[in-house]
Amino acid sequence: MKHRGLVGLVTTLAAGLLVGCSNSGSGSSDTTKDVTLSFASWDPDQAKGLKKIIAKFEDDNPHIKVKMETTPWDQYWTKMEAATTGGNMPDIVTMHSNESYKYMSNGMLQPLEDMAKKGDFDFDNYSKDVAQLYTYKNKHYAIPKDVTTIGVWYNKTLFKQAGVPEPDGSWTWAEFEATAKKLTDPAKGVYGFAVTSDPETGYYNWIYQNGGKIFDMTEKKSHFNDPKTVEALQFYADLALKDKVSPNAEVLQETDQMSLLQSGKVAMITHGNWMASAMAANSYTAKNIDVAALPKGKKQATVTNGLAWAMSSKTKHPKEAEKFLKFLASKQANQMQSDLGISIPAYNGLGQGWVDKFKGTFANVDAFVDGLDYGVLRPFSANTIKSETLANTEVGKLISGKETATKAADTVAKGIDETLANQ
Amino acid sequence: MEKIRRTKYKKDQVFWGYLFMLPTVAGLIILNIKPAIDTIIMSFSRSTGFGNMTFAGWANYQKLFADKEVWQSLLNTILYSVVSVPLIVVFSMLAAVLMNQKIKGLTLYRTLYILPVVAAPTAVAMIWKWLFNSQFGLINQLLAKVGIGPVNWLADPNTAIYTVIIVGVWSAIGYNMILLIAGLQEIPADYYESAELDGAGPVRQFFTITLPLVSPTLFFVVVTTIINAFQVFDSIFMMIKSSTDAMYKTQSLAYLFYKYSFILNDKGYGSAIVVVLLVVILIITAIQLKLQKKWVHY
Numbered sequence: 001m002k003h004r005g006l007v008g009l010v011t012t013l014a015a016g017l018l019v020g021c022s023n024s025g026s027g028s029s030d031t032t033k034d035v036t037l038s039f040a041s042w043d044p045d046q047a048k049g050l051k052k053i054i055a056k057f058e059d060d061n062p063h064i065k066v067k068m069e070t071t072p073w074d075q076y077w078t079k080m081e082a083a084t085t086g087g088n089m090p091d092i093v094t095m096h097s098n099e100s101y102k103y104m105s106n107g108m109l110q111p112l113e114d115m116a117k118k119g120d121f122d123f124d125n126y127s128k129d130v131a132q133l134y135t136y137k138n139k140h141y142a143i144p145k146d147v148t149t150i151g152v153w154y155n156k157t158l159f160k161q162a163g164v165p166e167p168d169g170s171w172t173w174a175e176f177e178a179t180a181k182k183l184t185d186p187a188k189g190v191y192g193f194a195v196t197s198d199p200e201t202g203y204y205n206w207i208y209q210n211g212g213k214i215f216d217m218t219e220k221k222s223h224f225n226d227p228k229t230v231e232a233l234q235f236y237a238d239l240a241l242k243d244k245v246s247p248n249a250e251v252l253q254e255t256d257q258m259s260l261l262q263s264g265k266v267a268m269i270t271h272g273n274w275m276a277s278a279m280a281a282n283s284y285t286a287k288n289i290d291v292a293a294l295p296k297g298k299k300q301a302t303v304t305n306g307l308a309w310a311m312s313s314k315t316k317h318p319k320e321a322e323k324f325l326k327f328l329a330s331k332q333a334n335q336m337q338s339d340l341g342i343s344i345p346a347y348n349g350l351g352q353g354w355v356d357k358f359k360g361t362f363a364n365v366d367a368f369v370d371g372l373d374y375g376v377l378r379p380f381s382a383n384t385i386k387s388e389t390l391a392n393t394e395v396g397k398l399i400s401g402k403e404t405a406t407k408a409a410d411t412v413a414k415g416i417d418e419t420l421a422n423q
Numbered sequence: 424m425e426k427i428r429r430t431k432y433k434k435d436q437v438f439w440g441y442l443f444m445l446p447t448v449a450g451l452i453i454l455n456i457k458p459a460i461d462t463i464i465m466s467f468s469r470s471t472g473f474g475n476m477t478f479a480g481w482a483n484y485q486k487l488f489a490d491k492e493v494w495q496s497l498l499n500t501i502l503y504s505v506v507s508v509p510l511i512v513v514f515s516m517l518a519a520v521l522m523n524q525k526i527k528g529l530t531l532y533r534t535l536y537i538l539p540v541v542a543a544p545t546a547v548a549m550i551w552k553w554l555f556n557s558q559f560g561l562i563n564q565l566l567a568k569v570g571i572g573p574v575n576w577l578a579d580p581n582t583a584i585y586t587v588i589i590v591g592v593w594s595a596i597g598y599n600m601i602l603l604i605a606g607l608q609e610i611p612a613d614y615y616e617s618a619e620l621d622g623a624g625p626v627r628q629f630f631t632i633t634l635p636l637v638s639p640t641l642f643f644v645v646v647t648t649i650i651n652a653f654q655v656f657d658s659i660f661m662m663i664k665s666s667t668d669a670m671y672k673t674q675s676l677a678y679l680f681y682k683y684s685f686i687l688n689d690k691g692y693g694s695a696i697v698v699v700l701l702v703v704i705l706i707i708t709a710i711q712l713k714l715q716k717k718w719v720h721y
Binding site: 084085102103108255392397 | 471472473474475552556557558559575577578579664666667668669671685686687688689
C-alpha cells in the first residue's frame with residue numbers, strides 16, 4: 001500500500017518525460033517539416049471510410065500525417081473536455097450540436113470567416129440548417145460534415161409472415177398504428193414497433209409531425225407543453241400503453257431497440273440513416289431489413305441533424321490544420337464521403353452516391369435523402385443536453401405509464417425554461 | 424526527550440529523510456489534496472466549461488438542499504450501504520475462517536474467491552448485466568425452471584438497487600477475505616489448543632478467541648467497506664440505463680456527481696454534491712473511530 005504512491009509518481013514523471021520528448025520534435029509549423037495532425041471522431045462504422053479520405057489527403061500532402069483517433073460516443077465528450085481543458089484538444093475535431101455551443105462560446109474553436117473569405121470554401125454549398133447549428137454570434141465555427149434523417153427500419157420477413165404488405169412510405173399515423181397492430185403477436189413475443197424514450201430517433205419526430213414545438217435557441221423559452229406537442233406524446237405513448245404494439249418500457253431499457261430488431265422480436269423501429277453501414281455489415285439485417293419514410297401526422301416531418309468538422313483555436317499547426325479542413329470541406333472529399341457510404345454529405349446535392357452505395361441492400365434507402373426536403377432541425381440551445389436529459393426522463397415515465405402526457409410535458413417545459421433562463 | 428532527538432539526527436540526515444518523503448508527499452499533494460481543495464472551491468462556482476468559472480456563493484448548496492433527486496440519491500446510498508456492508512463483512516469473515524482451515528484444494532478455493540478482485544470492475548458489471556437480463560438472461564432462465572416468473576432485475580425501480588447490491592457484495596468478498604485471513608493467521612495456535620483442553624467448542628472458540636483477536640483487521644475491513652459502499656459508482660453506471668425510473672431509485676451520490684459533472688456539464692453543482700458526500704463519509708468514519716474503543720482489541 002505504502003509503495004503505491006511512489007511507484008505511481010515515478011511512472012507519471014517518466015511518462016511526462018517521454019511525452020515531453022516526443023512533443024519537442026513537432027513543435028514548429030514549418031511546412032517543409034513533417035507534421036502530424038490529430039483528428040478526433042467517434043463512429044467506428046465511419047472510421048473505415050474516413051481513413052480512405054485521410055489517405056487521399058496524405059497522398060496530396062506528403063509532409064502532413066493525420067492521426068485519427070476514434071473514441072466511442074459515450075466517452076468522446078468526457079475525453080474531449082478533459083483534453084481541451086488541459087490544452088490538448090485535437091487539431092481537428094468532429095462536432096455535434098449537443099456540445100457545439102459550449103466549445104464555440106468558450107472560444108475553443110477557430111472561427112472560419114477568414115478561410116471562407118480566402119475562398120477555401122463557401123458556406124452556401126452546405127446545408128443551411130447544419131451550418132446554422134455551428135454558428136455563434138454570426139460567425140461560423142465548423143464545416144458542415146453530413147446531414148442525417150430518421151426513417152422506419154422494418155423487418156421484411158416479419159411483414160411477410162404476418163401477411164402485411166410492406167410500407168411504401170406514404171402512410172399516415174393511423175395506417176402505421178394499424179400495421180403495427182397486425183404485426184404484433186404476443187404469443188410469439190413479436191411486437192410491431194418499439195416505443196423508446198430516445199429523442200432524435202424517437203419522440204421528437206412525432207412532435208414535429210403533429211406540428212408541435214420543442215424548444216428554441218432564439219426564444220429562451222420551451223414549447224414542450226404546447227398542446228400539439230402533448231397530443232403527439234400521447235399518441236406515441238399510447239402505441240405502447242393502449243395498443244400494446246411495443247415491448248414494455250422496462251424491456252427496452254435493458255435491450256435496445258436495434259438488438260430487438262436484429263433478433264426479429266420487433267418488426268419496425270425508427271432510427272437514423274447513420275445505421276445503414278452497420279445494418280449492411282450484419283448478415284441478418286442486410287437480408288431481412290428495409291427502410292420506409294416516417295408516417296405522416298398533420299404533416300410529413302423527420303428530425304434532421306448534422307455533424308461538423310471544426311478546428312481547435314489553440315492548434316500548434318494552424319497552417320496544416322487549415323489545409324486539412326479545406327480538404328475535408330472540398331467537393332471531392334464530400335463526394336468520397338457519399339460514395340464510400342460514410343454518410344449523406346452536408347455538401348448540397350451529393351446524396352446520390354450514398355443512396356447508390358446502399359440501394360442494393362435496402363431497396364427504399366432513398367427515403368432518407370428524400371427526408372431532407374421535409375426535415376426539421378433538431379432542437380438546439382445553449383444547454384441542449386440538460387434540456388434533453390430532462391425530457392428523456394419524463395418521456396420515459398410517460399411511456400411506462402407512470403405519468404400523464406400533460407404532466408410530463410409541464411415538468412419538462414418548466415425545467416427547460418429554468419435552464420435557459422440561467423444561461 | 425526533545426533535545427536528545429534533535430542531536431541524534433544530523434542535519435544532512437534530516438535532508439535525506441525529507442528527500443525520500445518527497446515523492447510520496449508530492450504525489451499526495453498533486454493528486455489528492457489539491458484536487459480536493461479545487462473541488463471545494465468549485466462547489467461555490469458556476470462553471471461555464473473548460474475550467475472557466477464564476478463565483479456563485481451558496482447558490483449550488485441552496486439548490487442542492489431543495490433538490491429531491493439529491494435526497495433520493497442520499498437515501499439510495501444509505502440503503503446500499505446498510506444492506507451491503509453487513510453482508511460483505513459477514514460473508515468475508517465466513518469465507519476467511521473457512522479458507523483458514525486445512526482442507527483439500529485450498530489454493531483452488533482461494534483463487535476462486537480472489538478472482539472477482541482481479542477482474543476489471545466494468546467487465547464484471549457487463550457480464551452481470553447479461554446474466555440479469557430479464558428476457559435472455561441466464562438467471563431468469565434458471566428461475567423459470569423452478570417456477571419463479573421473470574424478475575425485472577435491472578429495470579424495475581424497486582429491484583434494481585438490490586441487483587446492484589448483489590454484484591457489489593460478490594465483488595467485495597474476495598479482497599476483504601484476504602485481509603481477514605492475514606489477521607486470522609496472526610492468532611497463535613496455542614490459544615485454540617488450550618481452549619480445546621478447557622472444553623470450548625468451535626463456536627465458543629470463534630466468539631471468544633477468533634473474533635476479539637481479529638477485531639483490529641475487522642475494524643479496518645468495516646471502515647473501508649463502508650467508505651467503498653458510500654462511493655459506489657461503476658456497477659450502477661454500467662448496469663442501469665440512465666434517465667430512467669430505475670436509475671432514479673438506484674443512483675448513488677457518486678453517480679449523481681458524475682451525472683452533473685460529466686454528462687450535464689454542471690461542474691459546480693456536481694462538486695457541491697461530492698462535497699456533501701465527503702461530509703457524510705467524514706461523519707460516519709469519525710463515529711466509527713469513536714466506537715472502535717468499545718469492540719476493537721489491540
